[in-house]
Amino acid sequence: MLIDFLISWVANTPGFAAPYALAALGLIVSERAGVLSLGAEGFMLVGAVIGVGVILSFGMPPLPAMAAAMGAAALVSALFAALVVWLKVNQVIAGLVMVFFCQGATSLIGSQFGWTNRPFTGLPKIDLGPLANLPVLGPILAAQDVVIYATPAIFLGVAYVLFRTHTGLRLRAVGESPEAADAAGVDVSGVRFFAVMAGASLIGLAGAYISVGSAKIWVEDMTSGRGWIAVALVIFARWSPWRALAGAILFGAIEALVPKLAAAGVRLPQYLMLMTPYLATLGVMIWIAVARRGAAPDEPGALGVPHVREERR
Numbered sequence: 217m218l219i220d221f222l223i224s225w226v227a228n229t230p231g232f233a234a235p236y237a238l239a240a241l242g243l244i245v246s247e248r249a250g251v252l253s254l255g256a257e258g259f260m261l262v263g264a265v266i267g268v269g270v271i272l273s274f275g276m277p278p279l280p281a282m283a284a285a286m287g288a289a290a291l292v293s294a295l296f297a298a299l300v301v302w303l304k305v306n307q308v309i310a311g312l313v314m315v316f317f318c319q320g321a322t323s324l325i326g327s328q329f330g331w332t333n334r335p336f337t338g339l340p341k342i343d344l345g346p347l348a349n350l351p352v353l354g355p356i357l358a359a360q361d362v363v364i365y366a367t368p369a370i371f372l373g374v375a376y377v378l379f380r381t382h383t384g385l386r387l388r389a390v391g392e393s394p395e396a397a398d399a400a401g402v403d404v405s406g407v408r409f410f411a412v413m414a415g416a417s418l419i420g421l422a423g424a425y426i427s428v429g430s431a432k433i434w435v436e437d438m439t440s441g442r443g444w445i446a447v448a449l450v451i452f453a454r455w456s457p458w459r460a461l462a463g464a465i466l467f468g469a470i471e472a473l474v475p476k477l478a479a480a481g482v483r484l485p486q487y488l489m490l491m492t493p494y495l496a497t498l499g500v501m502i503w504i505a506v507a508r509r510g511a512a513p514d515e516p517g518a519l520g521v522p523h524v525r526e527e528r529r
Contacts, residue, residue: 223352225469225476227359231430233468234367235260235422235439239446240453240460241374242418248378248455249411250391252520254311255296256419257443258318259289263420264427265322268434269331271338278339279362282424289420290413292318297412301405304522315443323436331434338432339363339425363425368461370418375457387411391516394523404523419443441494448497452504454514463500470496 239256246253267285270276276284296314299305326332339361348358378384387407389397394404426442427434445467453459474489508514 219352221476221480223355225472227356228472228476229465229469230360230364230367231468232471233464234364234429235426235442236446236449236467237367237461237464238370238422238425239419239443240449240464241371241457242415242420242422243446243450244415244453244455244457244460245374245378245387245418246412246415247450247519248391248516249387249408250394250516250518250521250523251297251300251408251412252307252311253296253412253415254308254447255293255314255318255416255443256446257439257441258315259293259416259419260423260426260439260443261318261322261437262292263289263423264438265326265331265434266420267424267428268334268336269325269329271336271428272331272334273329278337278428282339282363282421282428285424285428286417286420289423290417293413293416294409296416297409300522301408301412304524307520307522319437326434326436333433333435335433339429361429363421363429371457371461374418378457388516390523391518394518394521398523398525404525408523419446422446445493445497448501451515452500455516467493467496 239260242259243253243256263282263285266288267278267281270281270284271278292314296310299310300307341359341361342365344354344358348354350357376384378388386397386402389400390402390404390407390411397407398404422442423439426439431438449460449463449467452463471493474492477484478489
């Protein structure tokens, strides 16, 4: 009985962890370029509603719908990028405004087009054939979909670009010292604009996975604060993709445990269970504050600081 419980818990953890992981990775891409992106919750909602809308309105398969969701989130993020990169609007305020704008816009779009509370088939699990009959590993591997298997590859690709390519070097240089990058001939505004849109596309994928891969339905504000948890996760990971993936698995395991305990008959207060992911977030933030007290900051040197050419800080 305990073994079955553990297998089921482990099998469900990746589905809960994937949105955190992809959203955190998108934030890392943006913030490594020096743009503080607090609009993750809004971009996730855009990805979630567009993924559902493309399936319901055009009958497209889940994967193309999720690709469309990535494009939609990137397109909306261009407005945020224009505000903070070109117009030099305060990045915290602009990020919060984007969250409220996207919450209202997605609720309006979902209701106007009749996408709310309409279930659909969604993203299927991968058929592993005889491998699904393996003891212990079989049920775990068979419970996953293509996005779960693709997530480590996405992390590998992004980490390679960030730390092993000239493009990644330019992006990180812009985030650490835009003045030095500008003096070296790097288009700081262009790199930051690209980083915001590329990061938002991954955040949109995270939102689309919630609606298309997990819930298979659209309801208002269905991301339920996961974008904010992803913001905390980036700080926990110290802007490292692989630490972010490990942290996402931790948060996913915590969130996956709650319904499993309820299904097993463990009596816990309903609202305490709903608070669990956020209590874990608070615990992590407190631990980081205590553990890093007096240490050198880990964030990119110019994070949240607008760049004006010929201006020196």
